[in-house]
Amino acid sequence: MTEATEAKLPPQVKNALIALVVGGIAAILDSTMVTLAIHTLVVKLHSTADTIQWVTTGFLLAMAVAIPVTGWAERRWGGKRVWMAALVLFVLASVLCAVAWNDASLIGFRVLQGLGAGLIFPLMQTLAVRAAGGHVSSRLMAAVSLPIALGPILGPVVGGVILNWLSWRWLFLINVPVIAAGLLLARRFLPADRPGSSAGRGRLDWIGLVLLAPALTGILLGLSQLSEDGGIGHAGVLVPLLAGVVLLAAFIAWASRPGEREPIVDVRLLRVRSLGSASAVLFTAGAAMYAGMFLLPLYYQQLRGDSVLDAGLLMIPQGVGALASRFVIGKLVDRFGARAVTIAGFLLAAVATVPFALAGPGTSLWWLGAVLLVRGLGIGAVLIPPMSIAYQDVQPAGIPHATMSTRIVQQVGASFGTAIVAVVLQSLLGHGATGAFRGAFWWAIGIAAAAVIPAIALPADKPTSHRPAAKPVHNDETASSRMAGAEKQPNGQWR
Missing domain, CATH: 1.20.1250.20 (MFS general substrate transporter like domains)
Structure with missing residues (x-):
């Protein structure tokens, strides 16, 4: 591919990227802003640091549970509809977080937020590649990864401004106008990709999910508590970490088995x-x-x-x-x-x-x-x-x-x-x-x-x-039908 070709993205791909970036930026910023508010939340909600820490830990663990479901949900209902549903879940959870009345309610609503974010993050990349017709370039990845890269950097700035002049509740309320704009842009610019009758809807790999979701949860929980007193030898670290590693090994063994059933995440x-x-x-x-x-x-x-x-x-x-x-x-x-x-x-x-x-x-x-x-x-x-x-x-x-x-x-x-x-x-x-x-x-x-x-x-x-350049997916040509056609090619490329 020439540099000139690489330098430009088709207008419909650019519009899809804008919709994805605007929709995803709130989830990415929110995941970093709340970390700054731990001390504020301890004071305002009359809680303890150990309890309030679950505001971030619960969010992280819920993300780990939701991420493996993304691929199946996209095949079942279509990426655009799952994306918009994830945004709705995230913004509803944000409003609930903003009206939380104690530490327990805030932690519960943050878990709901994490489930939405766990769908949003991987879908950003998947839908960007789909919109580009399977053609992946560094420019495309630069655009779709921009919120992921800037979130941890801009999050402390935005969070600091809010905590300095506004109530902590605005850490969540600020998501409402951003997600609203993201939903409008997604409705207009993301290509329609409802699964066709020939694409099949597939069954959820429940065994894989039961193995992988707690495996990731255990590993992340163990790592998040590694700095606590006792270190790696502490039961709060060692038990979930070892359990997570064992379950992950079991999932890899399950997902690597030959057969027609599609694993929830294809490690092969x-x-x-x-x-x-x-x-x-x-x-x-x-x-x-x-x-x-x-x-x-x-x-x-x-x-x-x-x-x-x-x-x-x-x-x-x-x-x-x-x-x-x-x-x-x-x-x-x-x-x-x-x-x-x-x-x-x-x-x-x-x-x-x-x-x-x-x-x-x-x-x-x-x-x-x-x-x-x-x-x-x-x-x-x-x-x-x-x-x-x-x-x-x-x-x-x-x-x-x-x-x-x-x-x-x-x-x-x-x-x-x-x-x-x-x-x-x-x-x-x-x-x-x-x-x-x-x-x-x-x-x-x-x-x-x-x-x-x-x-x-x-x-x-x-x-x-x-990979040769592929024609981007348009609204009148679904990603599912394009994918089905691509799979018929002997070299596995887009037609």
Whole structure:
């Protein structure tokens, strides 16, 4: 594919991307904003930190349960209808969160929010690829991954502004106008994709769901509590973590069995080099990205004494860097290949984190802002190339499974990276806050540097070099019928 072809997306694909980004941004921002409000919620709801922590933990675990259902739901009802239903569920849960009267009600409503978000996140990628007719480019992935990359960066800023001047309830009410706009755009611009009579509606793999959902829940729950007293040997960590690993192994064995029944997530696709290598990189990318995002606001607030609002504003340079990388990443991948760009992004992020490992309470904010800008460029560059590569050798029918796989590994990787640096920070705090943060940042640097290892396995060529450009899906031609036609081709490509 030429650079000129790569530089432009058809108007209908651009419109679909706008609808997806607007609809998904609320869920992504909300997942990061609420983390800042833990102390506020403890005070306002007369609760404890241990209890209120379930506002974020419950959201995370509900997401883990919902993600595996996405592919089946899309086949059963069509991606557009499931997308709009997920947005409705999310915004209704947001309103309920805003009127919560105590900690228990807020936690319950956040679980509902998490179920909606668990459908929204993987559907963003799946529907973007569907709208583009199965043609995956770095520009397409840059657009659809923009909220995912910027959410953890802009979330603290928006959350800080709300908590500084408004009630905590506006953390949830702000979702209402955004989701309303997303629903209107989705209704108008997302291509119709109701499953046809010949496509089949399939049965839900209940055994796979019963194995995978609690497996992910156990792993994420164990990792989220790893920084508690007792560490890895604590029953609250070890029991759910081991149970999750055992259930995950059982699910892999079940899903790998030959047969006609379609598993809820087809792990056999991970044998495809493009998806397998990209999934490994996305795991480490999630770990590297969220390890830093966990430490940076705490550094400003706890070590330097900045307010929540100031800490959020000080994170803006990283957001600017991540946004700027979106404008050049496509050309860089075209010129140097996905492998080289991904490795360079991880190394840049690691190097730009070193000043924080050497910083103290009095380090210049101008200097830290400059390195945050560079770190944003690196972090912004590590998601798009592997996401583009992931679909390279996957046939159209496997797109939802590929999307769920990449989303699951990102989620687990994010929890893993956060847990590691949280444990290090907690264990070193007894020796002084400055030394504790320095040690934790060195671990974050090590995670980013270690991420280079799986990146070496990425294909070196362009993400689009093996798949010819396909005609985008229009409203008068359903994705299901296009997919059915594509599966009849001997080479597995779109007609």
